Amino acid sequence: MSFGSIAAYKGSTPTYKALIAAKYGKLDVSLKNIEMHKDNKTPEFLAKFPFGKVPAFTGADGYTIFESSAIAQYVAASGSAKDQLLGSDIKTQAQITQWVDSISNELQHSVVVWVYALLGYYPWNADAVSRAQTDVKRVLSVLDGVFLSRTFLVGDKVTLADISAVCALYHFYTVVLDPEHRAPYPNLNRWFETCINQPEFKAVLGEVKFCEKQPTKPQAKAAPKEASKPAKAAAPAKEAGDESPAAEKPKEKNPLDLLPKSSFVLDEWKRFYSNNDTRPTAINWFWDKFDPEGYSIWRVSYRYNSELTQTFMSSNLVGGFFQRLDRARKYAFGNLLVLGENNNNEIFGYFVIRGQDVPFEVSDTPDYPSFEFTKMTKDECKEEFDAVLAWEDVKGKKCADGKTFK
Ligand SMILES: N[C@@H](CCC(=O)N[C@@H](CS)C(=O)NCC(=O)O)C(=O)O
Structure with a gap:
């Protein structure tokens, strides 16, 4: 009899926590792949x-739960292996929660900036990756020390x-941790191998394919020639403790504010585009x-x-880029736009920019090198x-999704 089902996308490792717990507890929990x-x-x-x-759990009785750890805990507590998986005394229970929370907290940022960036879901930022690598090494060393005696x-x-x-380490072992x-980390490796060879893990993870060679992101992600980067205005020294975005702004007047006045007012256009039908009204406007002359x-x-896979992940990538473009508004x-479908999509679109170059506010984002900006004339485009x-x-x-930067 079905105990419930979990809506998620294929390959969502946080979802596996509940699925493995279900195997231990002999509960029938299914995975429902949804279109993100x-x-x-x-x-x-x-x-x-x-x-x-996601993951999002719906019980056969209609009961619903979100958050992967809460779902895993509920499934573990509902099955025949409750005491084994969750502990039968409060000290053991607290220690289990301590590891459940701490390991995922310690690794969640690094998996995004390092592994997901390698897989193309997020932009590659060399400094952030290097910090993530240091953070991951620390977590692996801590765990290796724990498994020295356990x-x-x-x-x-x-x-x-x-x-x-x-589940938190899965992507590290399969994507970046080559031999x-x-x-x-021999002790950690031994523990990982022991776990993944348990039948309950195997039933969900299958045969885990370890990373053979750590991929590196080539430095070829340099900015394209046609979008030459204007000289960066010297950043003012940051005052101690002042982390506000305003503190990062160059003090001199922005060269774009010194350009001859243009008859095209970007704010007016943004309002008009938001408030009118695109075809034909906004396009004609x-x-x-x-x-x-004033814009390109x-x-x-x-x-x-x-390297893109799920279309919703491509959309997230665009969303992240736009957030980091805030200064360019x-x-x-x-x-x-995200064009195409899951496992076969591309990100493509157009920008309208003040002046005739890609300004510092755009080219200085960590995402910029991942995009090719090509200047076009009206006739061409x-x-x-x-x-x-x-x-x-x-x-x-097919246009699967779109985001507007305005
Ligand atoms: N802490 C949550 C994280 C849930 C989460 O962020 N899920 C992402 C996918 S990894 C999501 O559903 N995003 C919705 C969306 O982007 O539309 C958990 O472990 O369940």
């Missing part, structure tokens, strides 16, 4: 899972702590007022499309530009 950004945003889904996030994290059997830790990089149009393509407007404005299918590919 669509199925998790419907009114029905949001009524049960208000943050619109077989499992708590007690002498697999608990939810081990299940959670294996050379896992060699310094744009071309009627556009000033090619840029065709924007992601350089690593072959006064000078830029753009649309980036009008048809495609209009379709991007309207979030229509372009380049013969």
Whole structure:
């Protein structure tokens, strides 16, 4: 009899925690692959899972739970292995929670900036990756020390702590820890191998394929020639303790504010675009007022499309880029679309930018090198530009999602 099902996307390792716990407890919990950004945003889904996030559990009795650890705990507590997985006294229970929470907390940021960036879900930022590598090494060393004298994290059997830790480490072992990089942690490796060879883990993870050679992101991600970076204004010395974004702004007047006044007012355009139908109203307005001397149009393509997988992850990548573009809001407007489908998509779109170069506010983001900015004239791009404005299918590919930078 079904105990419940978990909505998530394929490959969501936090979801595996509950699925493995279900195997130990002999409960039938199924995985329901959903289309991210669509199925998790419907009114029905949001009524049960208000943050619109996965994994999302629905019991056969209709009971619902979100947050992967809460789901795993509920499943573990409901099955026949409750005492083994969660402990039968409060001290053991607290220690299990301690490892469940601490390992995922310690690793969650690093998996995003290092592993997910390698997989193309997030932009590559060399400094952040280097910090993440240091952080991960620290966690691995701590765990290696723990397993010097222990077989499992708590007690002498697999608990939810081990299940959670294996799931948190899964992407590191499969994507970045090649033999050379896992060699310094023999005790941790032994524990990981022990866990993944338990039938309950195997039933969910299958045969774990260890990383053979750590991939590196080539330095080839240099900015394209045509988008030469204007000389950076000297940043003022930061006052101690002043971390506000304003403190990072150059003190001199921005060169873009010194350009001759333009008849095209970017703010007006942004308002008009937001408040009117794109076709034909906003598009006609744009071309009627556009000033090619005061502004430039840029065709924007992601350089690593072959590494994109789920369309919702490509959308998240665009969302992150736009957040980090905040300082450019006064000078830029753009649309980036996710074209195609899961496991075959690309990020593509257009920007309109004050002046004739890509300004510092855009080129200085960590994401910028991952995008190719190509300057276009109206004649070269009008048809495609209009379709991007309207979030229509372009380049013969279905528009799966779009985001506007305004
Ligand atoms: N701490 C949460 C994280 C949940 C979460 O952030 N899920 C992401 C996918 S990894 C999500 O559903 N995002 C929704 C979206 O991007 O639409 C958990 O472990 O369940």
